[in-house]
Amino acid sequence: MLTAAAILVDGLDYAAWLFIVAVGLTLIYGVMKVVNVAHGGLYSMGAYAAAWAVGLYFDRGLAPAGSFLVLALASVAVGGVVGLALERGLLRLFYGRDDILIVLVTYAAFLILENLVLQIWGVEAYPAYQPATLLGTMTIAGLPFSTYELALVPLAAAIGAALIWILARTRIGKLVRAVIHDREMASSFGIDVGRVYTVTFVVGAVLGAFGGAVTAPIISVAPGIGVEVIVLAFAVVVIGGLGSVAGTIVGALLVGLARAAAVHLLPQVELFAIYAVMSLVLVLRPQGLFAPARQRRI
Amino acid sequence: MGALARGPWLLPLVFGALALLSLVLTPFLVYLLTVILARGLVVLGLLILWRTGLMSFGQALYFGVGAYAVGLAEKYWGLRDAFALLALALAASAAMALVLGWLLRQYRDIYFAMLSLAFSMILYGTLVKSRVLGSTDGFTVPAPHFLGWAPGPALAMHALLLLTVAAASLGSFLAARYLASPMGHLTTAIRDNEIRVEYLGYPVRRAIHVKYVFAAMLAGAGGALVALAVGHIDPDMTYWTTSGEFVFITILAGPGSVLAPFLGAAIFEAVRTYATAYAPYSWQMVLGICLLLLILFLPRGVWSLFGARRRAAP
Amino acid sequence: MTALLAVRGLNKSFGSVVAASQIEVEIEDGEVVGIIGANGAGKTTFVNLVTGYLQPTSGTIAFEGRDITALPPRDIIAAGISRSFQVPQVFASATVFDNLLIACGIAAGGRFPLWRPLRRRELLAEADRLVERFRIGEYRDQPAQLLPQGVRKLLDIAMALVRQPRLLLLDEPTSGISVEEKFAIMDLIMGALRNERIAVMFIEHDMDIIARYAGRVLAFVDGTIVARGPPETVLADPRVRRAITGEPMPARGTAT
Numbered sequence: 001m002l003t004a005a006a007i008l009v010d011g012l013d014y015a016a017w018l019f020i021v022a023v024g025l026t027l028i029y030g031v032m033k034v035v036n037v038a039h040g041g042l043y044s045m046g047a048y049a050a051a052w053a054v055g056l057y058f059d060r061g062l063a064p065a066g067s068f069l070v071l072a073l074a075s076v077a078v079g080g081v082v083g084l085a086l087e088r089g090l091l092r093l094f095y096g097r098d099d100i101l102i103v104l105v106t107y108a109a110f111l112i113l114e115n116l117v118l119q120i121w122g123v124e125a126y127p128a129y130q131p132a133t134l135l136g137t138m139t140i141a142g143l144p145f146s147t148y149e150l151a152l153v154p155l156a157a158a159i160g161a162a163l164i165w166i167l168a169r170t171r172i173g174k175l176v177r178a179v180i181h182d183r184e185m186a187s188s189f190g191i192d193v194g195r196v197y198t199v200t201f202v203v204g205a206v207l208g209a210f211g212g213a214v215t216a217p218i219i220s221v222a223p224g225i226g227v228e229v230i231v232l233a234f235a236v237v238v239i240g241g242l243g244s245v246a247g248t249i250v251g252a253l254l255v256g257l258a259r260a261a262a263v264h265l266l267p268q269v270e271l272f273a274i275y276a277v278m279s280l281v282l283v284l285r286p287q288g289l290f291a292p293a294r295q296r297r298i
Numbered sequence: 299m300g301a302l303a304r305g306p307w308l309l310p311l312v313f314g315a316l317a318l319l320s321l322v323l324t325p326f327l328v329y330l331l332t333v334i335l336a337r338g339l340v341v342l343g344l345l346i347l348w349r350t351g352l353m354s355f356g357q358a359l360y361f362g363v364g365a366y367a368v369g370l371a372e373k374y375w376g377l378r379d380a381f382a383l384l385a386l387a388l389a390a391s392a393a394m395a396l397v398l399g400w401l402l403r404q405y406r407d408i409y410f411a412m413l414s415l416a417f418s419m420i421l422y423g424t425l426v427k428s429r430v431l432g433s434t435d436g437f438t439v440p441a442p443h444f445l446g447w448a449p450g451p452a453l454a455m456h457a458l459l460l461l462t463v464a465a466a467s468l469g470s471f472l473a474a475r476y477l478a479s480p481m482g483h484l485t486t487a488i489r490d491n492e493i494r495v496e497y498l499g500y501p502v503r504r505a506i507h508v509k510y511v512f513a514a515m516l517a518g519a520g521g522a523l524v525a526l527a528v529g530h531i532d533p534d535m536t537y538w539t540t541s542g543e544f545v546f547i548t549i550l551a552g553p554g555s556v557l558a559p560f561l562g563a564a565i566f567e568a569v570r571t572y573a574t575a576y577a578p579y580s581w582q583m584v585l586g587i588c589l590l591l592l593i594l595f596l597p598r599g600v601w602s603l604f605g606a607r608r609r610a611a612p
Numbered sequence: 613m614t615a616l617l618a619v620r621g622l623n624k625s626f627g628s629v630v631a632a633s634q635i636e637v638e639i640e641d642g643e644v645v646g647i648i649g650a651n652g653a654g655k656t657t658f659v660n661l662v663t664g665y666l667q668p669t670s671g672t673i674a675f676e677g678r679d680i681t682a683l684p685p686r687d688i689i690a691a692g693i694s695r696s697f698q699v700p701q702v703f704a705s706a707t708v709f710d711n712l713l714i715a716c717g718i719a720a721g722g723r724f725p726l727w728r729p730l731r732r733r734e735l736l737a738e739a740d741r742l743v744e745r746f747r748i749g750e751y752r753d754q755p756a757q758l759l760p761q762g763v764r765k766l767l768d769i770a771m772a773l774v775r776q777p778r779l780l781l782l783d784e785p786t787s788g789i790s791v792e793e794k795f796a797i798m799d800l801i802m803g804a805l806r807n808e809r810i811a812v813m814f815i816e817h818d819m820d821i822i823a824r825y826a827g828r829v830l831a832f833v834d835g836t837i838v839a840r841g842p843p844e845t846v847l848a849d850p851r852v853r854r855a856i857t858g859e860p861m862p863a864r865g866t867a868t
Contacts, residue, residue, distance in 0.1 A: 035408055035411075035412075090590070093594065094593070098351070099407050099408055100351070100353045100407065100408070100411065101593060103353075103355075103408070103411065104545065104549060104589065104593060105589075105590065105593060107542060107545075107546075107586075107589070108585075108586040108587070108589035108590045108593075109586065109590075110586070111582040111583065111585050111586030111589070112582070112583045112586035112587065114582050114583075115579060115580050115581070115582045115583035115586075116583065118579040118580075119579060119580065119583075123579070227538075227539060231415065231419055231538050234412060234415065235416065235419075238412050238416075242408070267427070268427040268428065269423075269427065270423070270427065271419070271422065271423025271424075271426060271427065272420055272423040272424050272427070273423075274419075274423070275416045275417075275419040275420040275423055276420055278416040278419075279413065279416045279417060279420060282405075282409065282412065282413045282416060283401050283413075286404070286405060286409055287409075
């Protein structure tokens with residue numbers, strides 16, 4: 001019983017974290033059909049920027065509660081700048097080329113960002129645990145859980161709800177949906193597709209950096225964190241169906257619970273479980289759980 | 299299409315020269331050349347897939363299967379013979395690809411890339427957590443014997459290089475033969491128009507399956523030879539970054555010839571060897587920038603620099 | 613005596629949309645049959661059903677007395693039915709000659725044609741014979757993506773012939789070709805097929821072409837055949853005139 005509760009809570013925590021980390025990836029794919037490997041680089045840049053900024057903030061001895069704002073601002077700044085630079089300066093040159101080629105371009109960008117992180121912040125680890133310790137722990141079903149990690153659940157829910165609402169209900173969402181539906185048609189109706197791409201990519205990049213920032217207080221921010229996260233984020237997004245925000249929620253929950261179950265019941269299969277779920281879903285439903293079916297024609 | 303089989307006539311020349319060269323190389327260069335040729339084999343397989351527009355982001359799976367087949371057979375069965383180990387690695391990677399191929403052959407584009415990635419990460423996840431398989435540290439691989447002959451370490455490296463030269467020659471010969479055959483021509487035909495291939499009466503999925511198994515065997519052989527040359531295996535050999543390197547070398551090499559992968563691997567290993575020594579914190583950045591420049595300015599890889607004059611204007 | 617192709621009670625629906633309904637067709641050896649019908653009348657669906665691209669909801673298709681219903685395209689092609697496409701399906705980046713050569717290589721190759729080279733003497737000769745037969749020598753070394761539409765159509769049909777079919781289905785062989793060239797193209801196709809005793813079933817919108825080349829006509833309306841018989845009878849049928857050819861129908865060329 002205790003294990004079940006632990007699996008459930010840990011699974012939800014982990015799912016929330018996965019969703020925050022992966023949703024930017026799905027957003028960019030959904031609109032631009034770009035599988036953005038550089039997402040991993042944005043994640044680590046966000047984590048480093050946040051850890052560094054939080055460190056500075058606490059060195060000044062300012063009000064601890066403000067550190068959450070610092071966390072968020074640092075990631076938005078980094079994600080915005082890097083995202084804008086990547087889309088305007090790099091991706092733009094390759095639109096219309098082979099899908100796989102664009103993956104390689106973002107892979108190149110990822111390699112560059114990984115080293116950029118090393119150049120800026122060096123190789124030593126940045127601890128930024130203060131925001132997490134600040135919130136202490138909570139007891140659920142007799143087990144202690146980190147309040148900070150639990151808080152990721154409502155945070156993820158808010159991000160998901162906001163994205164779905166924006167896409168479904170607002171004017172910007174309408175433009176974005178028009179571009180998703182048919183790019184040529186949208187542009188012939190006078191929609192500035194280039195701008196929709198830029199905005200989408202920057203938002204996706206900020207989400208990636210934000211994913212890193214919220215992670216910074218619960219891990220030791222060190223070189224290589226982006227490398228691990230990018231494959232995890234792929235797994236989540238592919239399971240849900242590339243390009244579907246709702247799918248990413250389901251994908252995150254599936255992977256989160258599968259991993260939590262593995263960790264508590266059979267720790268040897270932790271990583272195995274995640275990618276086994278991904279393979280299984282791809283095998284049974286190649287387009288993922290939520291992606292719209294494509295039509296065939298002769 | 300004419301450029302397809304360019305290179306085979308160079309085969310005996312290039313590999314013969316390499317074999318002779320190996321006699322005068324320093325031990326480090328013998329080692330480096332072995333690794334280059336072995337990794338070139340993996341890339342040769344990717345090149346065959348890439349000609350059909352399929353890019354595997356998980357080819358390290360078969361690289362790892364080959365390497366671990368060698369490592370495990372030495373550790374648990376005491377098998378030391380290089381030829382037997384290589385045969386075992388080929389069999390293991392072929393068997394794995396035969397099974398996974400039933401699934402993968404249905405996928406194209408990004409889904410093919412992602413599913414191959416997922417499969418390779420399953421192997422990685424298994425290796426990392428399994429003590430029997432050496433977990434994160436992996437284990438050492440002792441120097442091999444050759445048909446009953448058990449040379450000392452230095453001599454063994456020379457012998458291994460010769461074996462690798464032979465494997466690379468045979469691999470590129472078979473690849474050239476395959477690419478020149480009707481089935482090999484299907485590689486580009488499938489990228490052009492799958493419907494037409496089906497309506498010529500050939501099952502596209504079978505053509506892709508054959509290609510996939512061939513590529514996997516090349517990767518398995520490469521993995522086995524690298525394991526023997528390095529003398530150590532660990533799960534990083536199957537991690538996605540390893541697959542990423544192979545993809546990088548494929549783009550670097552270009553699809554022009556069956557020899558291009560070896561040239562690509564040579565450039566890559568040379569850059570890596572010196573860059574990791576002199577610029578450990580910026581060498582990935584150098585790689586990334588090279589990759590971008592290649593895609594922009596040399597989409598058919600470095601090999602196209604050699605063939606440029608032959609391509610007449612249409 | 614069994615017909616070459618015998619289609620019995622063929623139905624196909626996509627959800628609630630009926631694309632083919634109770635189709636009955638028999639084709640004899642060496643016959644030339646025209647299929648007419650408005651857009652969406654189910655002509656291409658019928659061809660797709662016969663060649664295995666689509667599976668029927670019910671009904672049977674027999675070829676030379678053998679049941680081929682719902683077999684995959686490759687098995688149907690092996691049995692002796694080939695097809696061309698409304699939008700030519702060719703290897704866009706390969707030259708005309710290489711398109712034909714690859715087709716010949718596959719046809720000659722068996723299950724795993726991966727050892728003997730494609731560019732061997734008998735295959736090269738065979739591909740050149742096809743170039744001759746369709747008189748596209750002028751375009752021999754051009755990539756297929758740069759060809760004029762008419763030549764691309766011919767290439768598509770030439771590739772369909774490589775498997776030496778006994779029945780050839782042509783999906784609008786003259787669509788996208790200027791009126792002046794249509795007869796020339798059809799003459800060329802029919803000329804290339806002469807002496808081969810290949811039965812041909814072709815979809816066509818131009819009633820002059822139908823009248824000139826088809827020995828028999830099937831008229832499709834809403835997924836079913838409403839009239840069949842010699843061209844002059846079918847084209848004069850009031851239901852056909854109303855649904856397909858339009859009311860005032862000048863029958864130019866029916867006598868040639």
